[in-house]
Amino acid sequence: MGAVSTGTGLLKADLVILSVGVRPNVDIARESGILLGPTGAIAVNDQTETNINDIYAVGDCAENVNLITGRTVWYPMGSTANKTGRVAGVNLAGAEAGDTMKGVLGTSVLKLFDLNIAKTGLSERDARALGYNVETVIVPAPDRAHYYPGSRTIVTKLIVDRDSRRVLGGQIFGEGVVDKPIDILVTAISFGATVDQLARLDLAYAPPFSTALSTTAVAANVMMNKLAGKFTGVGPLDLKEKMDAGAMLVDVRIDKEYFVRNIPGSINIPLRRLAERVDELDREREIILVCKVGLRAYLALLKLKGLGFKKVSILDGGITAYPFETE
Numbered sequence: 001m002g003a004v005s006t007g008t009g010l011l012k013a014d015l016v017i018l019s020v021g022v023r024p025n026v027d028i029a030r031e032s033g034i035l036l037g038p039t040g041a042i043a044v045n046d047q048t049e050t051n052i053n054d055i056y057a058v059g060d061c062a063e064n065v066n067l068i069t070g071r072t073v074w075y076p077m078g079s080t081a082n083k084t085g086r087v088a089g090v091n092l093a094g095a096e097a098g099d100t101m102k103g104v105l106g107t108s109v110l111k112l113f114d115l116n117i118a119k120t121g122l123s124e125r126d127a128r129a130l131g132y133n134v135e136t137v138i139v140p141a142p143d144r145a146h147y148y149p150g151s152r153t154i155v156t157k158l159i160v161d162r163d164s165r166r167v168l169g170g171q172i173f174g175e176g177v178v179d180k181p182i183d184i185l186v187t188a189i190s191f192g193a194t195v196d197q198l199a200r201l202d203l204a205y206a207p208p209f210s211t212a213l214s215t216t217a218v219a220a221n222v223m224m225n226k227l228a229g230k231f232t233g234v235g236p237l238d239l240k241e242k243m244d245a246g247a248m249l250v251d252v253r254i255d256k257e258y259f260v261r262n263i264p265g266s267i268n269i270p271l272r273r274l275a276e277r278v279d280e281l282d283r284e285r286e287i288i289l290v291c292k293v294g295l296r297a298y299l300a301l302l303k304l305k306g307l308g309f310k311k312v313s314i315l316d317g318g319i320t321a322y323p324f325e326t327e
């Protein structure tokens with residue numbers, strides 16, 4: 001691959017990714033008087049039956065219900081197609097009780113070269129649009145004991161409803177294992193778990209498989225601390241706006257780490273030297289602390305609060321989850 005010839009000229013490229021999306025194939029249904037729903041796919045009840053008796057629709061051509069919101073959605077997934085196919089099969093075969101499909105979470109997982117990416121439930125944007133009182137955390141952590149060969153960092157974003165403390169969604173990415181933690185979140189969300197219940201699940205642990213506190217438990221614990229008001233987080237998407245408004249970004253990692261990679265506009269005051277260099281900080285400005293994953297930033301926050309600083313927060317996910325350009 002050297003270049004792509006387009007209507008407006010030649011574009012140099014090493015790789016071309018075509019993303020055309022998908023649409024439900026509903027022509028036959030439409031022509032047969034089968035009702036389509038608001039998503040454009042075929043409307044079905046919880047037994048996967050259409051508006052016409054004994055005509056069932058499943059898979060990519062049919063709608064689903066979101067398990068959390070109860071709203072009609074269209075998630076064209078092979079996982080959903082198989083589950084709805086079984087429900088329809090049971091019902092078509094005349095099961096007396098009738099099998100039902102309560103809903104789906106839009107769970108998906110994919111591999112993009114070395115990167116594994118997974119999601120389930122509501123995104124932060126969806127949850128806010130639906131009126132939930134949303135709180136989020138972004139937590140990098142190793143997928144198994146850090147000293148065990150093959151250990152890789154994964155980043156978990158957890159989305160929770162502040163009022164009910166229910167887990168609404170999660171997104172996980174990294175080079176490590178993401179399907180297990182996303183399936184833990186799927187199970188928790190499906191049974192209406194709160195973040196507190198998620199934190200206390202008795203999950204399997206041995207060094208080749210996990211950390212003693214799994215990544216989902218670590219994310220849940222960070223969320224519980226945030227909900228308890230122990231710290232305030234700033235999301236990476238909001239950082240620039242905050243800095244433009246005058247916030248100081250203070251990186252508390254050691255100088256060697258800072259030298260390798262840092263966020264433009266930040267200053268470096270290693271955690272150990274924070275107390276002696278505190279005069280370099282402006283008490284009138286908001287101070288946002290950043291480290292590799294968030295732990296040292298949290299310790300620095302406690303230290304600064306102890307020294308009387310009022311406006312201190314932490315960059316969610318540290319520099320590990322920071323998605324923009326660094327120096």
Ligand SMILES: Cc1cc2nc3c(=O)[nH]c(=O)nc-3n(C[C@H](O)[C@H](O)[C@H](O)COP(=O)(O)OP(=O)(O)OC[C@H]3O[C@@H](n4cnc5c(N)ncnc54)[C@H](O)[C@@H]3O)c2cc1C
Pocket residue numbers: 025028058059060061076077078079080081
């Ligand atoms: C590249 C790719 C990767 C994917 N990866 C994943 C994944 O990793 N995980 C996941 O969950 N989902 C994945 N999906 C989605 C998944 O494949 C679909 O959700 C699933 O196949 C839908 O099943 P279905 O039976 O509804 O439709 P299909 O599998 O599309 O089957 C429909 C069949 O009907 C036939 N057909 C259409 N019109 C007519 C007609 N008029 N008469 C007779 N036959 C007809 C078609 O030829 C086809 O064989 C992927 C999809 C693609 C394209």
